[in-house]
Amino acid sequence: MQYHRSLSSVCLLLSSMLIAGSAHAFEILVEDEQGAALGNVVLLVDGVPPAMSQPPVMDQIDMRFVPEVLVVPVGTEVDFPNSDEVRHHVYSFSDPKKFELRLFKGSDAPPVLFDQPGLVVLGCNIHDQMVGYILVTGSPQFAVSNAQGKVVLNDMPAGRWLVSWWHPSLGEQPPRSLGEMDLRRSGLELALPVKAAASVEEEKKLSPLQLRFRKATSHVAH
Amino acid sequence: MLRIKHLQTRLILLLVGLLVLVLAAVFTAVYTSTTISAERQARQRLEVGANVFQRLLELRVRELTNATQVLVADFGFREAVATGDLPTISSALLNQANRIGADQALFLSPDGQIKISSKAAQSGARVDLQAAGTLYADALLAVIDDQPHLLVEAEVKAPVTIGQVAMAFELNSELATEMKQLTGLDVSFLTIRSPVRLAVTSTLENYLGLAEIQTDIISKTIMGAEFLSVQIPLLQQDEYLVTAELLSPLDEALAMFDMLKRELILITLVALIMSSVVAIMLAGNLSRPVSRLADAARRIGLGDYSRPVLLARDDELGGLASSLDRMRQEISSREQQLLHNAYHDPLTGLANLSKVRDRLGTALAAGSQGTLTLLYLVGVEHLVNATGQTRVEELIKDVASRLDGALPANSMLGFQPGMGFLVVTENLDLDRSVVTADAMLTLLSKRVSFAGAKVSLQWLAGVVEWPRHSRDPDELLRQVGIAQSDAELGKDRIAVYQANLDQAYLRRMRIIRDLPYAPQLKELSVVFQPKLDLKTGQVGQVEALMRWTHPELGAVRPDEFIPLAEQTGSIRMLTQWMLLAVVSQLRTWLDKGIHLQVAMNISARDLEDPQFPERVAMVLQAQQISARWLSLEVTESALMKEPELSLMCLAKLRDQGTELAVDDYGTGYSSLATLKSLPVQNLKIDKSFVMQLADGTDDAIIVKSTIELAHNMGLKVVAEGIESAGSLAWLRLRGCDVGQGYFISRPVPALQLESWLETVPQRFEQNGI
Numbered sequence: 002m003q004y005h006r007s008l009s010s011v012c013l014l015l016s017s018m019l020i021a022g023s024a025h026a027f028e029i030l031v032e033d034e035q036g037a038a039l040g041n042v043v044l045l046v047d048g049v050p051p052a053m054s055q056p057p058v059m060d061q062i063d064m065r066f067v068p069e070v071l072v073v074p075v076g077t078e079v080d081f082p083n084s085d086e087v088r089h090h091v092y093s094f095s096d097p098k099k100f101e102l103r104l105f106k107g108s109d110a111p112p113v114l115f116d117q118p119g120l121v122v123l124g125c126n127i128h129d130q131m132v133g134y135i136l137v138t139g140s141p142q143f144a145v146s147n148a149q150g151k152v153v154l155n156d157m158p159a160g161r162w163l164v165s166w167w168h169p170s171l172g173e174q175p176p177r178s179l180g181e182m183d184l185r186r187s188g189l190e191l192a193l194p195v196k197a198a199a200s201v202e203e204e205k206k207l208s209p210l211q212l213r214f215r216k217a218t219s220h221v222a223h
Numbered sequence: 224m225l226r227i228k229h230l231q232t233r234l235i236l237l238l239v240g241l242l243v244l245v246l247a248a249v250f251t252a253v254y255t256s257t258t259i260s261a262e263r264q265a266r267q268r269l270e271v272g273a274n275v276f277q278r279l280l281e282l283r284v285r286e287l288t289n290a291t292q293v294l295v296a297d298f299g300f301r302e303a304v305a306t307g308d309l310p311t312i313s314s315a316l317l318n319q320a321n322r323i324g325a326d327q328a329l330f331l332s333p334d335g336q337i338k339i340s341s342k343a344a345q346s347g348a349r350v351d352l353q354a355a356g357t358l359y360a361d362a363l364l365a366v367i368d369d370q371p372h373l374l375v376e377a378e379v380k381a382p383v384t385i386g387q388v389a390m391a392f393e394l395n396s397e398l399a400t401e402m403k404q405l406t407g408l409d410v411s412f413l414t415i416r417s418p419v420r421l422a423v424t425s426t427l428e429n430y431l432g433l434a435e436i437q438t439d440i441i442s443k444t445i446m447g448a449e450f451l452s453v454q455i456p457l458l459q460q461d462e463y464l465v466t467a468e469l470l471s472p473l474d475e476a477l478a479m480f481d482m483l484k485r486e487l488i489l490i491t492l493v494a495l496i497m498s499s500v501v502a503i504m505l506a507g508n509l510s511r512p513v514s515r516l517a518d519a520a521r522r523i524g525l526g527d528y529s530r531p532v533l534l535a536r537d538d539e540l541g542g543l544a545s546s547l548d549r550m551r552q553e554i555s556s557r558e559q560q561l562l563h564n565a566y567h568d569p570l571t572g573l574a575n576l577s578k579v580r581d582r583l584g585t586a587l588a589a590g591s592q593g594t595l596t597l598l599y600l601v602g603v604e605h606l607v608n609a610t611g612q613t614r615v616e617e618l619i620k621d622v623a624s625r626l627d628g629a630l631p632a633n634s635m636l637g638f639q640p641g642m643g644f645l646v647v648t649e650n651l652d653l654d655r656s657v658v659t660a661d662a663m664l665t666l667l668s669k670r671v672s673f674a675g676a677k678v679s680l681q682w683l684a685g686v687v688e689w690p691r692h693s694r695d696p697d698e699l700l701r702q703v704g705i706a707q708s709d710a711e712l713g714k715d716r717i718a719v720y721q722a723n724l725d726q727a728y729l730r731r732m733r734i735i736r737d738l739p740y741a742p743q744l745k746e747l748s749v750v751f752q753p754k755l756d757l758k759t760g761q762v763g764q765v766e767a768l769m770r771w772t773h774p775e776l777g778a779v780r781p782d783e784f785i786p787l788a789e790q791t792g793s794i795r796m797l798t799q800w801m802l803l804a805v806v807s808q809l810r811t812w813l814d815k816g817i818h819l820q821v822a823m824n825i826s827a828r829d830l831e832d833p834q835f836p837e838r839v840a841m842v843l844q845a846q847q848i849s850a851r852w853l854s855l856e857v858t859e860s861a862l863m864k865e866p867e868l869s870l871m872c873l874a875k876l877r878d879q880g881t882e883l884a885v886d887d888y889g890t891g892y893s894s895l896a897t898l899k900s901l902p903v904q905n906l907k908i909d910k911s912f913v914m915q916l917a918d919g920t921d922d923a924i925i926v927k928s929t930i931e932l933a934h935n936m937g938l939k940v941v942a943e944g945i946e947s948a949g950s951l952a953w954l955r956l957r958g959c960d961v962g963q964g965y966f967i968s969r970p971v972p973a974l975q976l977e978s979w980l981e982t983v984p985q986r987f988e989q990n991g992i
Contacts, residue, residue, distance in 0.1 A: 092298075092381075094301070094302060094306065094381045094385075122381070122382065123382070124381055124382030124383075125382070126298050129296070129380055129382060130382075131382060132382045132383060172383065208335075208376050208378055208387060209331065209332070209333045209334055209335040209378070209384065209387050210331055210335040210355060210363065210374075210376055210387055210389065211355070211357055211363065212335060213334065213335030213336075213355075214354065214355045214356060214460065
């Protein structure tokens with residue numbers, strides 16, 4: 002069953018790309034504030050006709066949520082297949098959707114309906130390091146940048162449209178507007194106010210309390 | 224400056240001082256090394272303690288972290304946090320805090336603000352988090368409500384951070400005490416919000432801690448006790464400072480060495496006391512004999528030789544002591560020798576004049592009675608001249624030993640050269656003393672073998688008695704000298720001192736003094752005594768006799784001044800004067816037709832002069848007088864003095880034609896056999912035999928036999944001292960050749976003699992010759 006769905010997804014993707022290719026498929030490069038390619042950036046476009054979308058899946062591979070960031074329209078059911086050998090206990094305490102998929106393997110877990118817009122942060126009660134984000138949105142078109150910072154919008158009619166963006170670093174904050182812009186310009190690059198991944202990593206070592214007194218601390222005992 | 228005079232004190236000070244120095248050095252060394260060692264130990268303890276402290280904190284943190292992690296991992300808790308279920312969160316925090324023993328548990332928002340405090344939840348008070356700094360990976364040091372806290376935190380993730388839980392452990396006295404139990408160090412926690420001390424916790428009472436950062440280990444004094452201190456800063460943030468201070472009590476470390484030090488002090492004291500005792504003994508051992516030797520030397524210096532210097536030691540001091548003792552003995556014996564010499568005659572070893580004087584002084588002072596006798600050897604100077612000093616000394620020594628055996632009781636025998644033997648006898652009266660002296664003289668007069676011949680020595684004695692004659696030793700010695708000089712050979716060989724004889728002595732002195740001047744002052748004159756030829760009744764010879772009329776003493780008898788002249792040597796001058804006077808008278812008489820042979824006395828001293836015969840010849844020749852008119856008379860004792868010289872002289876005179884006679888025969892000791900060898904023609908019998916001639920008496924026998932023997936030897940015999948007709952008749956009957964004496968005529972001046980000569984035939988032919 003899964004195999005077929007995947008296969009159909011691939012077909013859909015191919016047809017949409019074909020449409021995009023013949024019609025209006027555009028690539029946008031997203032960078033952080035230091036000019037580095039930024040992945041996991043969600044671009045949302047409002048005012049356009051909704052694009053075709055595949056059934057959304059939040060897989061778990063190698064104890065990671067794949068994809069890390071998933072955007073789904075409101076009222077979408079999402080499958081949580083488990084590709085790992087180990088069990089996962091996926092949960093979310095986020096307001097748009099609180100749920101819990103206790104210790105499941107394979108495709109045991111039932112799909113979850115996300116009927117409220119907003120950000121749903123996913124965790125695994127067994128593997129604390131697993132974090133995933135499902136952005137439930139009402140925007141008709143959206144795309145997520147890959148690791149190279151590339152965002153592909155397939156079916157984009159000409160004209161200026163209201164564009165907003167979101168990144169996990171924004172947490173539960175709503176997507177931020179970029180204003181109206183023509184995304185059909187080739188070679189469009191978006192520089193977003195997102196801290197470099199390295200500094201984020203560094204800050205992660207410190208607890209919030211430490212961060213609070215960090216500036217004042219001049220001497221740290223070993 | 225203090226000068227130490229006593230050897231003992233100096234030795235003690237030196238020895239004890241040295242020991243004190245050594246002990247002080249040892250003590251200082253031990254004290255220093257133990258102190259250093261104690262400090263090092265304290266430092267080590269401190270360093271170890273600091274490490275232990277760190278480890279303890281880490282351990283505590285790890286435990287707490289685990290407990291905290293358990294809480295935040297709890298799904299229910301996370302759900303409560305995620306859903307903002309504050310009462311659930313609060314109760315879960317309190318529960319966990321109690322479980323792990325935290326003072327309080329905090330829940331903080333993702334931005335670090337305290338949302339819930341278990342303490343606040345209980346008390347309702349607000350919790351103030353003032354400062355916080357990372358101590359270890361998951362541990363912070365925070366100041367909460369002015370108190371230092373160890374804060375262990377954990378994030379609540381769902382799965383992103385939705386909050387934070389912190390467990391706070393107050394750094395309180397409980398912890399300090401626990402730390403102290405584990406490390407053995409005193410622990411202080413100090414929290415400062417500059418410049419105010421917010422909190423001080425210490426295992427030491429009333430210790431406020433150090434208000435500034437201290438990087439090194441230092442030593443400090445707290446409430447009078449020494450500590451080594453190390454400070455561990457736990458938090459330094461803005462004006463906040465939290466430190467832990469570890470204190471290692473140095474006193475405690477030092478206390479480990481206290482026993483050692485006490486023992487060392489004890490050993491030091493004991494060694495000091497013992498060494499002082501030893502030093503005192505040693506010093507005493509050295510200085511005691513030294514001061515004893517010094518005392519001994521002082522005694523010897525003062526002349527006390529009675530106590531021997533004894534020191535029973537084998538060392539140098541012992542040697543010094545025996546040397547001192549030898550010195551003492553030798554000084555003593557030398558001093559006794561000196562003393563002996565001062566009071567004794569070296570020849571005889573008898574007491575000398577000084578000693579006799581002392582003895583007299585002692586006896587007089589004691590108020591005793593006794594006598595002093597002087598024994599004088601007649602003609603001792605002639606003996607010396609004749610035989611030499613050595614022989615006479617032998618003789619004197621012999622006499623001394625003989626006398627020594629014949630002393631009366633309570634006597635002391637002394638000898639003074641030039642004076643004679645002195646006998647001091649106590650408790651003996653004068654009469655018995657004379658008897659004793661007589662016995663001694665008799666003993667001494669025995670014939671002795673001397674210079675190869677048997678001789679009889681002639682002794683005189685003088686005796687004085689004290690206190691009758693004097694109470695002064697010197698006076699007694701003078702008086703005994705006078706007494707002795709008053710003694711005469713024969714019956715009066717012992718003379719007792721008499722005050723008037725003293726006058727005679729002075730008179731003799733005067734005579735001796737004045738006699739040499741008598742010829743010049745024309746005080747001398749000659750008188751003549753006729754000699755009667757008993758066979759013919761004729762007077763063909765006279766004896767010339769010298770008369771001296773002293774201007775003050777008046778007439779001085781020849782018996783008195785001739786011996787003195789012989790003693791002093793002025794006799795030769797008198798003989799010369801006499802010779803001139805006689806020869807001059809002979810000239811006168813020959814010129815008048817008076818033929819008389821004149822005899823005059825000559826002295827032994829004259830015969831000692833080899834020129835004497837020539838001088839006689841010259842005088843005779845000067846007046847053209849034949850030698851046969853001159854007759855020279857010499858006493859037999861005079862002939863004995865220098866027999867060879869005298870004989871030579873006499874032989875010459877005889878050859879010149881001078882007639883010679885032996886005078887005073889019978890008083891000396893020469894035998895007739897001796898006379899036989901003399902070149903004399905006449906023998907004059909001493910008047911002492913003649914004066915009281917009567918049949919049957921000893922004198923008569925001597926005179927009779929002398930006449931017979933003289934005649935047998937071809938000598939003419941002259942008897943002098945005829946004072947009665949009986950004597951004259953007796954002598955004539957016995958065949959005596961010539962007579963002389965008062966009965967015939969006194970000695971008279973020349974002119975008176977001449978007129979007397981005219982009456983001779985009537986007188987003596989009438990008297991029945």
